[in-house]
Amino acid sequence: MSTEAGTGAPQPAEGENTPHDLAYRHTRRNLLSILTDRTECADVPVPACPGWTVSDTVAHLVANCRQAERNLLGRPDHGRTPAGLAGMLSEWERSAAGVERGIRRARSRLAGSVLVMDAFTHEFDIRTALGVSLPVWHAATRSAFQMAVDGFGTAVSCLGRPPLRLETEDGAWNVGSGAPSAVVFGTTHDLYRSLVGRRTAEQIGQLSWTAEPAPWIPAFTWGPFTPPVVRVE
Numbered sequence: 360m361s362t363e364a365g366t367g368a369p370q371p372a373e374g375e376n377t378p379h380d381l382a383y384r385h386t387r388r389n390l391l392s393i394l395t396d397r398t399e400c401a402d403v404p405v406p407a408c409p410g411w412t413v414s415d416t417v418a419h420l421v422a423n424c425r426q427a428e429r430n431l432l433g434r435p436d437h438g439r440t441p442a443g444l445a446g447m448l449s450e451w452e453r454s455a456a457g458v459e460r461g462i463r464r465a466r467s468r469l470a471g472s473v474l475v476m477d478a479f480t481h482e483f484d485i486r487t488a489l490g491v492s493l494p495v496w497h498a499a500t501r502s503a504f505q506m507a508v509d510g511f512g513t514a515v516s517c518l519g520r521p522p523l524r525l526e527t528e529d530g531a532w533n534v535g536s537g538a539p540s541a542v543v544f545g546t547t548h549d550l551y552r553s554l555v556g557r558r559t560a561e562q563i564g565q566l567s568w569t570a571e572p573a574p575w576i577p578a579f580t581w582g583p584f585t586p587p588v589v590r591v592e
Contacts, residue, residue, distance in 0.1 A: 376501060376502075377498045377499065377501065377502065378463065379462050379470060379474075379475050379502055380459040380460070380462040380471060381459075382471075382475045382479075382502050382503075383455070383458070383459060383462065383474055383475050383478060384459050385498035385499060386478040386497075386498070386499045387420075387451065387455055387478060389482055389494070389497075390417075390420075390448075390478075390485065391452070393485065394413070394444060394485075395445075395448065398443070398444045400413050400489055401414040401443070401444040402414065403488055403489060404488065406488060406591040406592065407484040407488070407591045407592060408481070408484055409591070413444070413489070414444050414447070416481050416484060416485055417447050417448065417451070417485075418440065418447060419481070420451065420477070420478055420481055421440055421447050421454065424451055424454045424455050424474070425440070425450075425454050427458045427461070427471070427474055428454045428458050431457075431458060431462065431465065431470070432457050432458075434457065458474070462474075473506065475499050475503055475506070476499075476502070476503040476506040476555075478499070479497070479500070479502075480503065480555050483548075483557075484557070493548065500547065503551065504547065504551050504554075505532075507551060507554040507555055508525060508532045508534065508554065510554075510581045510582050510584075511525075511534060511554050511578055512532075512535065513581065514577075514578035514579075514580070514581035515534045515575065515578045516535055516536060518577055518578055520535065520575055520577075520578055521535060521539075521540040521541065521574060521575075522534065522535030522536060522537045522538065522539045523539055523540070523542070523543060524539035524541070524542040525543055525550060526544040527546060527550050529547050541568060541569050541575075542568070542569045543566050543567065543568050543569075543575075544568075545566040545567065549566065550566065552592070553579065554579065555584050556579070556580075556586055556587065557587070557591060558586060558587075558592075559586050559587055559588065560576050560579070560586050562590065563576060563579055563586060564576070
């Protein structure tokens with residue numbers, strides 16, 4: 360495992376199951392790198408989050424981190440989040456330092472998992488909104504994808520849909536109870552974005568399915584996620 364210059368902090372290595380604290384930090388620092396010198400982009404709309412700008416999306420990420428800081432560390436509220444994109448990014452850095460330590464020390468293996476999925480999803484929302492290229496590899500992919508599969512799988516079961524196999528170039532997951540009655544294949548990116556409400560039902564249907572996808576489309580609405588009516592990416 361490599362070490363980031365100047366920090367002495369361990370960095371996730373490709374091919375490993377990245378701990379949630381490192382996955383979250385990797386995602387956060389990606390966004391800091393993208394946004395630190397682009398404060399003029401604060402008001403750019405983020406199509407994947409209708410009605411939100413880049414600034415709104417960052418405010419959401421900071422609010423979630425501060426909530427995690429209170430939950431994990433029992434810290435009091437630090438007051439109002441600083442105004443402006445630069446101020447929010449600085450506050451995120453402050454808050455996340457404690458949150459990442461808290462995740463690392465937590466006894467539950469799920470600690471930080473939702474935070475990772477949320478940050479990872481919004482990183483790609485912002486990249487797409489700003490036309491920033493997508494990374495070839497990302498430390499949070501495995502954690503975020505597993506959380507999305509778990510949520511989707513719960514919806515499949517609760518709706519009484521037949522079991523389904525999800526396949527990407529990186530792995531395969533069975534959801535529902537029993538032997539899968541169909542397989543859906545897509546790239547990791549395309550299938551993930553489908554699972555987290557960034558692809559329309561039509562786009563989901565254009566993934567590679569071995570059966571008619573209609574029975575499973577309702578299960579793509581789960582938790583906070585719903586397929587958009589019109590394309591957002």
